[in-house]
Every structure is written in structure tokens, then in C-alpha cells.
Amino acid sequence: MRVQCFAIRSFGKHRVQDICAITQQVPGVLDEQSGFITLVRGNTTPVASVFVPQTVFVTPKALEYPDTPRMLEAFRRAGSVILRGSPRLQRGLTAAARYARAKTVVVLTVDEKPFFRNCRPSADYELNLVRGCPGMCEYCYLQTAMGSSPYIRISVNVEDILEKAGEICRQKSGAVTFEGSSVSDPVPVERYTKAISRAISFFAKIPNGYLRVVTKFTDVGNFFGLDHRRKTRMRYSLEAQEFHQEFERGVPSLEERLEAARTLAEDGYPIGFVIAPVFLERGLEPYERLLTMIKEAFASGLPEDTTLEFVTHRFTERAKSLILARRPGSRLPMREDDRLFKMGRFGYGKYVYPAEKLAHAKTSMTELVERILPGVRIEYFV
Numbered sequence: 120m121r122v123q124c125f126a127i128r129s130f131g132k133h134r135v136q137d138i139c140a141i142t143q144q145v146p147g148v149l150d151e152q153s154g155f156i157t158l159v160r161g162n163t164t165p166v167a168s169v170f171v172p173q174t175v176f177v178t179p180k181a182l183e184y185p186d187t188p189r190m191l192e193a194f195r196r197a198g199s200v201i202l203r204g205s206p207r208l209q210r211g212l213t214a215a216a217r218y219a220r221a222k223t224v225v226v227l228t229v230d231e232k233p234f235f236r237n238c239r240p241s242a243d244y245e246l247n248l249v250r251g252c253p254g255m256c257e258y259c260y261l262q263t264a265m266g267s268s269p270y271i272r273i274s275v276n277v278e279d280i281l282e283k284a285g286e287i288c289r290q291k292s293g294a295v296t297f298e299g300s301s302v303s304d305p306v307p308v309e310r311y312t313k314a315i316s317r318a319i320s321f322f323a324k325i326p327n328g329y330l331r332v333v334t335k336f337t338d339v340g341n342f343f344g345l346d347h348r349r350k351t352r353m354r355y356s357l358e359a360q361e362f363h364q365e366f367e368r369g370v371p372s373l374e375e376r377l378e379a380a381r382t383l384a385e386d387g388y389p390i391g392f393v394i395a396p397v398f399l400e401r402g403l404e405p406y407e408r409l410l411t412m413i414k415e416a417f418a419s420g421l422p423e424d425t426t427l428e429f430v431t432h433r434f435t436e437r438a439k440s441l442i443l444a445r446r447p448g449s450r451l452p453m454r455e456d457d458r459l460f461k462m463g464r465f466g467y468g469k470y471v472y473p474a475e476k477l478a479h480a481k482t483s484m485t486e487l488v489e490r491i492l493p494g495v496r497i498e499y500f501v
């Protein structure tokens with residue numbers, strides 16, 4: 120259910136002032152189920168979506184870190200309920216209810232042994248400051264990665280993790296890239312954590328270190344005005360409009376994402392677009408329209424070094440059964456007979472498009488990009 124911002128007053132005595140602090144007097148609309156407040160300009164134009172978790176758990180270890188009180192205060196002021204200990208959900212929830220409820224829960228924790236997995240093709244290494252995402256996209260790769268209760272886990276020891284990333288850079292002679300969104304969309308919680316902002320400032324000063332962030336969210340105000348030195352590439356994840364309407368939930372519209380990408384480009388960030396997942400069942404026309412939409416959003420042209428990444432749809436057996444348990448009747452194309460079974464690098468198999476179909480799509484998509492967005496570099500098509 121959606122209610123006007125003033126109705127938030129009924130949530131508790133601190134709430135009015137806190138929401139005003141978040142929205143800075145901009146009117147907002149609260150989606151009670153997802154915990155998102157959409158800030159609106161005038162009466163209808165959305166300008167950003169602000170995520171307010173229902174509950175924030177903080178582990179005893181996390182309380183030992185100096186940043187934790189600041190984060191807790193930010194969550195408290197936004198209206199989240201703060202609890203000590205490990206997260207727990209009520210018993211007896213269906214898979215769908217459990218999934219939806221967990222997406223409104225944040226856990227402040229400590230990553231005691233930061234580990235930087237290989238992150239090809241998007242970067243050299245993962246940089247995991249946050250795990251999870253409040254979005255509810257049906258096709259999401261996190262459906263399996265986050266288990267049955269996909270809480271949003273925030274590591275409060277950001278400095279330790281960045282220091283380790285810096286060590287990796289010092290050991291290498293060439294450029295080293297880190298992906299800040301490989302197991303998360305870290306942007307919805309950035310206003311509370313400031314973790315990506317710190318990583319942006321950190322990599323600005325590491326000669327051979329580069330950060331890459333990809334998001335679907337538009338609450339990007341924290342990134343403006345940072346001394347990023349163009350060392351961080353901000354990418355927006357986009358889907359063709361018809362698949363966005365069918366499969367993406369709890370995320371901003373394509374128009375809002377393109378507007379946010381434009382403002383980040385104006386702030387000097389190198390930008391890019393990750394088109395994912397690419398569904399090939401209806402040909403490439405939906406993506407031709409999406410590329411045109413990108414072009415039209417940048418009336419005076421895209422910045423010179425804009426990039427594109429394409430990831431075609433794939434699924435595992437486990438993902439299919441989890442998706443269908445959480446969203447019975449999902450119309451995601453997941454017929455094994457239409458796909459090729461391929462062993463992945465993590466030791467489990469996935470269903471991908473057959474090689475010939477994939478090669479043909481890659482050639483056709485490249486031609487579309489050259490025609491509609493000339494000069495934009497395709498980094499990979501997988």
C-alpha cells in the first residue's frame with residue numbers, strides 16, 4: 120500500500136522529524152511493504168527512492184567498531200527499529216513471506232576475514248562491503264547466493280577491508296579493478312553506511328586501484344562532490360522496458376535510473392550501463408528500444424568513454440526452484456530444453472543460451488550499439 124508522507128506521522132513520535140530530515144522537506148511517498156520512500160518533485164515526478172529498513176540488528180562484535188554508533192543513529196533517525204544480536208524472523212512464514220520480510224532487515228556485522236574473489240568479467244576482484252539488496256527482482260542472481268533469509272548484511276570494518284584491497288594493489292604493477300556490487304546493490308544503504316563513498320575516496324588515492332559500482336537505485340546524493348578523480352565507474356543496471364515491468368520489483372523506473380546516471384556523469388564520474396539479464400526469447404527488439412531510450416536520455420550525447428556490459432539470462436536448478444517457491448507462477452523463461460547445460464567455475468552447472476544463438480545475438484547487439492550509440496564501448500557480452 121502506498122501512503123502520502125504525512126501519514127508516516129502515525130508510525131511513532133520520532134517519525135515526523137526523522138522523515139523530514141531524510142526528505143529535507145521534499146514530499147515523499149512510502150511503500151510500507153518494501154520500506155522505500157519515493158521522494159517526489161512537484162506532485163508526481165520521482166527524484167530518488169530512500170530505503171528505510173524495518174529492523175536493524177547489530178552484532179556484539181560490530182558494536183566494537185567506531186563507525187557503528189553513527190550508522191545506528193542514522194537508521195534510528197530514519198525510523199528503523201534497532202535490536203542487538205543476530206537476525207531472526209517469526210516462525211511459520213511461507214518462502215515468499217520470509218523472502219520479502221528478510222529484504223527489510225539489515226544486519227551490522229564484521230567481516231573478520233575479508234576475501235577478494237575473482238570477479239571476471241566485470242573486474243579483477245570483488246569488494247564486498249555490503250551483501251544483499253532490498254530489491255525483489257525475480258531473476259536476481261542473489262536468489263541463491265543469499266540463502267533462505269536474504270538479510271542485507273553491512274560490514275562495519277570498512278577501513279580494514281579497504282586496507283586489504285590497497286595491499287593487493289601495491290603487490291601488482293598494472294591496473295587493478297574492484298567490483299563493489301558483486302554480491303549486493305550497496306546504494307540503498309549508502310546514506311547510512313557511507314561505505315561506497317569511502318571506497319571512492321580511497322581508490323582515488325591508489326595509483327593503480329579502480330572501483331566499479333553497479334546499481335538500479337537512485338539515492339546517490341552521497342556521491343556528489345567527492346574527490347573521485349574519475350577512478351570509480353558508476354554503472355546503471357538496465358533491463359528492456361517490458362521485462363522491467365514483468366520481472367523487476369521494488370526498484371526505480373528506467374527513466375529515474377537514466378536521470379541518476381546523467382547527474383553522476385555531470386559530477387565527472389565515468390559512467391556505464393549493464394544490460395542484464397538479456398532475454399533472447401523475444402528477439403532483440405526490446406533491447407533496440409532500450410538503447411534508443413539511453414540515447415534519448417542524453418540529449419547532448421553520452422560522455423566519450425561510456426561503456427556497456429551485456430549479461431544474457433542463465434539459471435541453475437536451485438535458482439529455478441527457489442524462484443518458483445518465492446513467486447509461484449513466475450513467467451521467467453526457465454525451460455531447460457531451450458538451454459544448454461554448462462558447468463560454471465564454482466563447480467555447479469547452469470542453463471545458458473545455446474552457443475549459436477548467443478553468438479548470433481552478440482553480433483546483432485554489437486550492430487545495434489554501433490548504429491544507436493556510436494562510440495560507446497562494449498566491454499563484454501556473455
Ligand code: SF4
Nearest residue numbers: 252254255256259335
Ligand atoms: S536490484 Fe539487482 S541486486 Fe537488487 S534484487 Fe534487483 S537484480 Fe538483485
